Amino acid sequence: MSTDYGHTAKSGASLDHHDSHPHGHAPSYLHDGYGWRSWLFTVDHKRIGIMYLVMILAFFLVGGVLAGLVRFNLVSPTGALVDNDTYNKLFTAHGVVMLFFVLIPSIPGVMGNFFVPIMIGAKDMAFPKLNLASWYVWMAGSGFAVWAILAGGIDTGWTLYPPYSSRSSHSNVVPGAMGVFVAGFSSIMTGLNIIITVHRMRAPGMTWGRLPLFIWATYATSLIQVLATPVLAIAVFLLMIETATGWTGNPVGIFDPAIGGDPILFQHLFWFYSHPAVYIMILPGMGVISEILTCFSRKNIFGYQAIAWSSVGIAVVGFIVWAHHMFVAGISYYAALLFSLLSMLVAVPSAIKVFNWTSTLYRGSITFQAPMVFALGFMVLFTIGGVTGLFLATLGTDIHLHDTYFVVAHFHFVMVGGMVLAFMAALHFWWPKMTGVMYSDFWSRTAAITIIIGYILTFMPQFYLGYHGMPRRYPNYPPEFRVFNVLSTAGYTVQLAGFLMSASYLLVSLFNGKKAGPNPWGATGLEWAIPSPPITHNFDKTPVVVAAPYEYSLNLTQTGEKADVR
Amino acid sequence: MILQTTIFPEQATEMAWHIDLLFWFITIVTTAVSLGIYAAVFGFCVVYRRKEGEAVQTPRIVGSHRLELLWTIAPLAVFLVMFAWGAWVYNMAMHAPDDVPEVYVVGKQWMWKVQYPGGQRVILGANSADYAKDIGGEAQFEGVMVLPVGKPVKVIVTSEDVIHDFGIPAFRSKIDAVPGRYVTTWYKPTKTGEYHIFCDQYCGTNHSLMVGKVRVVEQAEYEAWLEGTYKTGPGKNSVDGSLAHQGRQLFMKLNCIQCHNGEAPRAPLLEDVHKSLRPFKGGTTAFADENYLRESIRKPRAKVREGWDPIMPAYGTTGDNALSEDDLVKVIAYIKSLRKGETPNLTQNWVPPIGSDTGPAAEDAKTPAGPKSAAEEKK
Numbered sequence: 001m002s003t004d005y006g007h008t009a010k011s012g013a014s015l016d017h018h019d020s021h022p023h024g025h026a027p028s029y030l031h032d033g034y035g036w037r038s039w040l041f042t043v044d045h046k047r048i049g050i051m052y053l054v055m056i057l058a059f060f061l062v063g064g065v066l067a068g069l070v071r072f073n074l075v076s077p078t079g080a081l082v083d084n085d086t087y088n089k090l091f092t093a094h095g096v097v098m099l100f101f102v103l104i105p106s107i108p109g110v111m112g113n114f115f116v117p118i119m120i121g122a123k124d125m126a127f128p129k130l131n132l133a134s135w136y137v138w139m140a141g142s143g144f145a146v147w148a149i150l151a152g153g154i155d156t157g158w159t160l161y162p163p164y165s166s167r168s169s170h171s172n173v174v175p176g177a178m179g180v181f182v183a184g185f186s187s188i189m190t191g192l193n194i195i196i197t198v199h200r201m202r203a204p205g206m207t208w209g210r211l212p213l214f215i216w217a218t219y220a221t222s223l224i225q226v227l228a229t230p231v232l233a234i235a236v237f238l239l240m241i242e243t244a245t246g247w248t249g250n251p252v253g254i255f256d257p258a259i260g261g262d263p264i265l266f267q268h269l270f271w272f273y274s275h276p277a278v279y280i281m282i283l284p285g286m287g288v289i290s291e292i293l294t295c296f297s298r299k300n301i302f303g304y305q306a307i308a309w310s311s312v313g314i315a316v317v318g319f320i321v322w323a324h325h326m327f328v329a330g331i332s333y334y335a336a337l338l339f340s341l342l343s344m345l346v347a348v349p350s351a352i353k354v355f356n357w358t359s360t361l362y363r364g365s366i367t368f369q370a371p372m373v374f375a376l377g378f379m380v381l382f383t384i385g386g387v388t389g390l391f392l393a394t395l396g397t398d399i400h401l402h403d404t405y406f407v408v409a410h411f412h413f414v415m416v417g418g419m420v421l422a423f424m425a426a427l428h429f430w431w432p433k434m435t436g437v438m439y440s441d442f443w444s445r446t447a448a449i450t451i452i453i454g455y456i457l458t459f460m461p462q463f464y465l466g467y468h469g470m471p472r473r474y475p476n477y478p479p480e481f482r483v484f485n486v487l488s489t490a491g492y493t494v495q496l497a498g499f500l501m502s503a504s505y506l507l508v509s510l511f512n513g514k515k516a517g518p519n520p521w522g523a524t525g526l527e528w529a530i531p532s533p534p535i536t537h538n539f540d541k542t543p544v545v546v547a548a549p550y551e552y553s554l555n556l557t558q559t560g561e562k563a564d565v566r
Numbered sequence: 567m568i569l570q571t572t573i574f575p576e577q578a579t580e581m582a583w584h585i586d587l588l589f590w591f592i593t594i595v596t597t598a599v600s601l602g603i604y605a606a607v608f609g610f611c612v613v614y615r616r617k618e619g620e621a622v623q624t625p626r627i628v629g630s631h632r633l634e635l636l637w638t639i640a641p642l643a644v645f646l647v648m649f650a651w652g653a654w655v656y657n658m659a660m661h662a663p664d665d666v667p668e669v670y671v672v673g674k675q676w677m678w679k680v681q682y683p684g685g686q687r688v689i690l691g692a693n694s695a696d697y698a699k700d701i702g703g704e705a706q707f708e709g710v711m712v713l714p715v716g717k718p719v720k721v722i723v724t725s726e727d728v729i730h731d732f733g734i735p736a737f738r739s740k741i742d743a744v745p746g747r748y749v750t751t752w753y754k755p756t757k758t759g760e761y762h763i764f765c766d767q768y769c770g771t772n773h774s775l776m777v778g779k780v781r782v783v784e785q786a787e788y789e790a791w792l793e794g795t796y797k798t799g800p801g802k803n804s805v806d807g808s809l810a811h812q813g814r815q816l817f818m819k820l821n822c823i824q825c826h827n828g829e830a831p832r833a834p835l836l837e838d839v840h841k842s843l844r845p846f847k848g849g850t851t852a853f854a855d856e857n858y859l860r861e862s863i864r865k866p867r868a869k870v871r872e873g874w875d876p877i878m879p880a881y882g883t884t885g886d887n888a889l890s891e892d893d894l895v896k897v898i899a900y901i902k903s904l905r906k907g908e909t910p911n912l913t914q915n916w917v918p919p920i921g922s923d924t925g926p927a928a929e930d931a932k933t934p935a936g937p938k939s940a941a942e943e944k945k
Contacts, residue, residue: 157768163730163745164770166676224695243675257746258883263729297614298622303629328731329742331751333660335799337653344645351641354800358603359633361610365622378605383603387596395649396655401740403766442594467589468575469735471766474774478762480572516615553626 026540028436029535042325043128044536048135049114050434052105056438059101066094068496071458071489077482079475087475088155089171095158096164096176097149100183101142103419104277107284108190108225109138110216111426114434116194118527118534119212121203121543134189139181148176157473159274162255163265168240168563173243175309177236184229189282191225194218203526205545210558212525212549214299216308220315221355224283226278228319232273235266264329271322279318281412282382283311285422286353289375292429293357295523296372298552300439303356310349317346327398336395343393350386354379369521370444374425377452381417388463406466409459417455424451424502431506432520436533437513440505449503522564524549524557578757578782584655585738592648614747645722657741662720662752669811671723671897673743674729676772681895682709684787685807686795690763690778711780712761714788718754722856726883726891731767734780740766748856755782759799813900816893818910825878827912832870833878835922837909845872859898863889 027045039047070091073081082090113131117124130369148154154176158163161396165173198211198219210220213260238254242261245252253259257267294301300309323331323339353540357379388410391397403409428448432438470481477485519528526536526543546560557563577583616622626832670681677691686711691840723732723744733740734753742749765776817823825833844858845851847870852858861868866878881889889897 002612079635084774088768088771088773089893108741132680155770161768164768168728168770192624263746273789276840297816298624299630300626302627303634306634328740330744330747333657336656340652340656341649344649345642348638348642348643352638354603355637356629358606358610358632359627359630361607361614363625364610364614365616365624366611366614368611376611379607380604383600387600390596390645391589391592391647393658394588394592396652396659397592398652399656399659399740400585400589400735402740403736404734442907469762469764471733471764471774473768474764476774551626553624555622 007315010375026535026537028531029536030436031531032536041125041132043132045117045125046133046434046536046538047127049110049112050133051135052109052113052138052390053434055142056102056106056110059097059142063098063102064496064499065439066090066097069490070094072224073475073494075489076367076483077477077479082475084475085155085290086153086457088157088473089149091473092154093112093149093382094152095178096145097528098415099158099277100112100180101138101145103281103415105138106181106281106419106423107189107288107426108187108194108218108221108280109135111214111288111423111430112190112194112221114283115430115527116197116215116218116562117201118530118538119215119333119541120201120206121526121545122197122201123537123539123541123542126200127193130189131193134186134193134502137189138183138186141179141181141186142183143179145179146173148172151175153432159237159270160236161270162239162242162263163258163261164240166254167246167256169249174240177243181233181236181240186232186260187225190227191222191229194222195226197413197450198222200349203543203545204277206526206558207545209304210545210548211305211308212287213290213304213311214284214287217283217290217311221280221283221313222312222317222483224280224318228273228276228280231269232277235269235273238269239266243488264326264331267326267329268323272319275322275325276315276318278411278414282417282422283314283387285378285419285426286311288422288426288429289357289378291523291525292371292375292425293360294550294552295429295521296369296375297361297366299360299362299364300548300550300553301356301360302359303352304548304550306352307356310352310405314346317342317349321393323344324393325396328402330468340393341400344390347386347390347393354383354438355384368445369428369441370439371425371429373445373448373452374421374428375446377448377455378421378425381413381421381452381455385415385417386411388413389417396540403472404466405462405470408460408472409466411464412459421452421455424448427506429521430527432516433507433527433532433534435510435513436516436531437509438516439509439513443501443505447498447505450498450501453489454496454498457491457494458488459491461485461491497530519563524551524563526558528563529559530555571642573751576736576757576759577738578755578759579738580754580756581655581659582736582738583756584658588651588655589647591651591902595648609662613860624911633887659751662750663718666718666720666722666752668722670898670899671721671732671743672726672891672895673765673769673776674726674731675728675770676765676776678732678765678776678778680709681809681892682795683790683899684792685808685809685812688795692777692877694773703847708776710760710779712791713750713753713755713756713780713782714785714789715758715782717785718752720752721749722748722750722895724748724891728769728777729767730765730769733764733766734761735764736761737780738936742767748860750856758782758784765898768846809896810903811900812895813898813903814910816889816897820887820889820897822897824914825908826909828909831910833874835909841905844869847872853887856898856902859901861892863894863897919923 026129029044073079073087079087151172154173155171156173240256241252251259253261255261255263290301290307321339321343323335324343325337344436363407391401392410428444464558465481465484472476516532518531529543532537545557545558547556547558555563577586617687667683672679680688688711690709690711717816723743725745726837727745730743731740732743737753739751739753741749760781763778763780765773826836828835839854842854843851844854863881866880867876879887881887906926
């Protein structure tokens with residue numbers, strides 16, 4: 001059996017290690033063992049990263065199809081495809097899958113696992129077995145979620161607000177909540193691993209001031225994962241208790257006021273995690289953008305320290321803004337004032353980053369390969385996502401915009417326009433490193449532009465809908481909103497075309513892509529100082545870091561070699 | 567269809583004007599800044615693109631503390647303006663003026679029950695067949711909430727089951743209906759017409775059908791509507807069918823009067839309670855608002871008045887002492903209306919309302935909501 005797998009993996013000339021490496025070198029991580037055991041029992045951070053990547057892409061496909069069903073149902077004001085219950089289950093499944101099984105683990109799980117050790121000059125994570133365990137725990141969590149969806153679905157929305165979820169819904173809330181509960185532990189394990197790896201395993205000369213900004217961003221993300229996720233676990237655990245004891249006819253009242261609970265308590269606990277979780281999703285993406293903008297403009301990053309500390313600032317202040325989700329839920333007037341003010345503060349570090357990125361382009365030598373196109377798309381869309389957050393942090397306007405499509409558009413601009421584009425940028429930037437092959441330049445740029453255009457067409461109309469009052473989670477809506485819903489659905493199809501295009505040329509590149517070589521972009525990071533794909537232990541001998549990252553103007557890599565672009 | 571599309575949403579209250587002004591302020595500021603950023607990004611991309619055959623040499627620019635300080639402080643200043651303006655508008659939206667009529671709104675899956683001070687009651691809700699008709703131009707809803715133009719009205723919202731949200735986009739108003747507590751907002755409609763009411767907090771299968779219309783009319787039309795509208799109480803005129811009057815009947819029937827009386831009191835007199843400062847055992851105090859009154863009935867032991875024993879039974883939503891949200895609203899309306907010397911005599915049985923054509927008082931009291939309204943609720 002294992003040999004069969006081996007042949008499959010070897011097909012495609014460029015993946016053959018005999019071609020990629022001179023004789024006498026260790027084989028690349030892709031060729032260090034072939035059977036299924038060599039993958040499922042691996043402790044190699046790169047293979048674990050690839051295992052995350054495969055599953056996340058699968059879930060992204062599922063979540064994307066669910067989004068399509070939601071959008072196509074909305075072309076008619078009375079629901080074009082499905083009944084109300086099914087619609088409710090569709091958007092819930094879309095939210096749960098995309099958030100907990102795509103966005104949260106996407107960059108930490110894939111790029112964090114694969115590149116954090118390499119970029120700091122380590123041979124593996126601090127705890128390789130914990131790393132593998134995190135993948136299995138995450139798979140167990142996704143198993144519960146898939147079970148919940150296949151057994152009839154959950155109809156509560158991803159926010160799981162009680163008392164609806166605990167006392168009123170007859171759908172599979174407990175397995176769904178269990179999935180979120182279990183997957184959370186995986187997130188904690190990954191976060192812990194990255195924090196300790198960054199603290200303990202940096203190569204000689206890799207000081208904190210020489211860490212690539214992707215590492216800073218991932219480090220800040222890990223802090224949130226470790227500190228916030230337990231609170232989500234508490235919230236969904238209490239929710240499961242109230243729901244499950246309800247089956248016995250003798251419910252324990254925690255959130256339902258009819259049995260002595262408080263529904264607002266859940267919202268506090270839930271958003272104490274779920275707002276920082278937004279930064280779990282976006283911060284690593286910001287790190288990726290810093291890597292790519294510098295590389296493709298051949299410039300030092302503008303304001304290294306400001307960008308590094310703004311990541312930490314976002315992580316810290318992000319913990320104390322959660323109640324801005326509850327301005328109209330009857331919280332105290334003074335609490336609302338405080339949380340609005342704090343939400344304004346958390347917007348500042350993001351603004352700093354955008355200004356610094358823009359300045360990085362100044363007097364650069366800019367080229368526009370696919371990673372750069374995605375990164376520029378990120379800057380355009382994330383800016384819209386960021387500034388529309390101000391409407392929601394401002395108390396007066398939030399009254400009107402809360403729980404409308406304005407909110408939907410806002411967080412999709414941040415989550416998709418920000419994080420998915422950053423993930424695509426990262427995938428295209430590091431694809432040659434991960435696989436050893438290069439994809440089609442023309443098709444990748446075309447796909448990037450298609451996705452960005454489709455994206456704008458999908459979510460811009462939703463700002464209009466929200467300002468005009470269309471509530472979220474409505475399969476039935478007044479007919480005057482129809483035009484903009486149809487436009488939004490049209491945008492979805494354009495995005496779908498773009499993503500299918502990406503899937504095609506990336507798959508094709510695996511079989512007949514050109515060999516990438518160790519440093520196809522002429523980048524300065526440690527990951528580009530080793531062969532593509534890397535060997536199992538990353539470095540033949542421990543690298544010595546002599547330079548700050550992004551010394552493109554000096555044409556100097558972090559190991560002190562020439563970072564030639566051509 | 568396209569003709570139904572408007573650029574600006576309808577403004578039907580003063581608050582709508584305030585919120586729109588703030589909305590467009592933020593829109594203009596953020597659009598200007600975003601376009602500035604885009605212009606810089608696009609400009610740099612064009613000017614500094616790598617030209618054919620050009621040497622790859624860039625200057626080593628690592629940052630500028632002065633610039634960074636500028637774009638830390640400048641956005642912060644702008645954000646603080648938005649915060650302050652937003653807080654001012656929020657303050658207006660959340661705090662109703664004193665002594666305005668109070669309308670109670672109780673949400674339940676998937677309808678709204680609106681109770682006017684005079685006892686008038688309308689039920690809002692739709693089904694998808696209505697929306698199908700709506701596309702043909704013929705909307706049919708269960709009921710319409712009617713409000714007079716130019717008069718402020720306070721809205722006290724709660725829920726019987728799960729969290730809902732009573733939102734009226736044309737009023738730029740939205741407030742969660744949280745079970746177990748009252749949340750208040752207020753409107754002062756400025757423009758006659760019919761506007762959407764949406765449930766904005768996801769509440770299950772027919773969340774998107776928990777909708778209705780609010781109709782803003784001239785004062786005279788409003789009074790005529792009140793006169794002709796069904797009231798839950800046995801009486802037909804707006805005095806004896808009022809919420810407070812119905813609450814008085816419950817006050818007698820539920821034996822509240824047995825303790826809360828002036829002759830042989832075993833509990834505090836409830837005259838002029840509303841908005842008064844209440845001292846409690848343990849030295850704490852609180853002002854008596856709707857939520858305090860609600861808690862004192864649902865969970866009497868949560869706060870015990872100084873000088874009295876906690877002997878009151880709890881009136882929950884189920885069990886022997888069950889008191890529905892609709893009836894609780896009536897009792898609270900009564901307590902709020904109770905002025906000095908108005909507590910009924912202990913021996914006085916409850917009086918059938920003027921104009922009542924029902925039979926013996928006690929029989930009618932067994933079904934406090936009235937058979938007709940029970941049938942209404944089943945819809």
